Amino acid sequence: MADKIRVLVAKPGLDGHDRGAKVIARAFRDAGFEVIYTGLRQTPEQIVAAAIQEDVDVVAMSLLSGAHGTLMPKVVKLLKEKGADDKLVIGGGVIPDDDIPALKEAGVAEVFTPGTPTSVPIEFIKTHVKK
Amino acid sequence: MDLVQQVREGNKVAIARLITKAENEAPEATAALRELYPDTGRAYLIGITGPPGSGKSTLTDKLVKEIRKRGKTVGVIAVDPSSPFTGGAILGDRIRMSDLSLDDGVFIRSMGTRGSLGGLSKATHDAIKILDAAGFDYVFIETVGVGQSEVDIVKTADTTVVVSVPGLGDDIQAIKAGIMEIGDLFVVNKADKDGAEKVVIELGQMLELNQNMGDWYPPIVKTIASTNEGIVGLVDKINEHLNYLANSGELIKRRKERISNEILNLILKRVTTKITGKLSEENFWENELDEILNKLKNPYDVTDRVVDEVLL
């Protein structure tokens, strides 16, 4: 039996909408992943603590607030500090194309902008998770 | 340093990795559990069960905070059903426990039921042992109270807390009939809602009818988990039950039963694996089904043959 892929779906930042995160959580579940959903307004510290305790393979962050430039790299950095940098970090949301190279530079594996079919991150995860 | 030693020292990355290995049934997990076994049996195991949405996670969050105030450490295992079709799951209990993520003395793990048909999986039992060996004073196990998981939780926990809420409708009688025997404590949560007092009275009446009661009379506690009301009292009652278990010899009795259950399950699991392996290897079903269908053979003789061949 193949090991089950576990994904943390987190919604950092201050805005109060988690519809996008819920849609992606359901799509991941239907793809056979175990999704740990942490709810709204998570700090990078909380996301990293949850990712460690849940030992997820993937940390998927959904952002709308425009703070992606600092929040996502911070999560990558904290994971590294805690000795848990084997996790794939991906992001989604309204993120300007110009910002994406810097995020990747900072260790975010991939960024999915609005309109991307859910099958794309699912395939990305299946291909990149080290199992 | 090796994983086992790191788990003993309470290293969260190590604890989490070992639970994953147990969930994936990696051979290293069994080896590690064998080594850790002498370190288990120190934690006090509390099961929280009740219908979906009754406030189990919110209650757990508040109970853990109160226990932390009293200087003890807590592990939490939150079990949610996996989809039988895709094997996937959405595990959402952490939503109610966000503040606990950053507490050094708390470790929370969400688990899907995976193949265990609604009951508690072997991996859940392994995870409990891992948290126990890691030194947590209390381990909470949250399960949705439907079907087998409800029965399983009693066999697993030292103390079982059954959560009810007002407004469940007519089904409540049927539900209650099944849960009266398993609860050591009954919580009526969402006491801010109409009908809470009615639930308390009904539960009380059902308890009076329960014949198999020992020296412990299960208390009924009203709570409003969302505002922390009734939580201090509930922690007191939980600790009171622990004292009762310890002083009456019931704790030893329950733990012995748990060990025999566990051994039985391990044996059954191994035997099942062996038999299913053997059957697929012989292509057994294909060969004999026609003969059984045509009454040339019967299922009973075939069963005897297989059991003799595989087990004896």
Ligand SMILES: Nc1nc2c(ncn2[C@@H]2O[C@H](COP(=O)(O)OP(=O)(O)OP(=O)(O)O)[C@@H](O)[C@H]2O)c(=O)[nH]1
């Ligand atoms: N009014 C009221 N709402 C509450 C109370 N306790 C919890 N809730 C709310 O009930 C909802 C469900 O709470 P959870 O703690 O997630 O319930 P649960 O039993 O863990 O749910 P599942 O794990 O999905 O079965 C949330 O919106 C809580 O805020 C309470 O005492 N009163």
Ligand SMILES: [Mg+2]
């Ligand atoms: Mg819950």
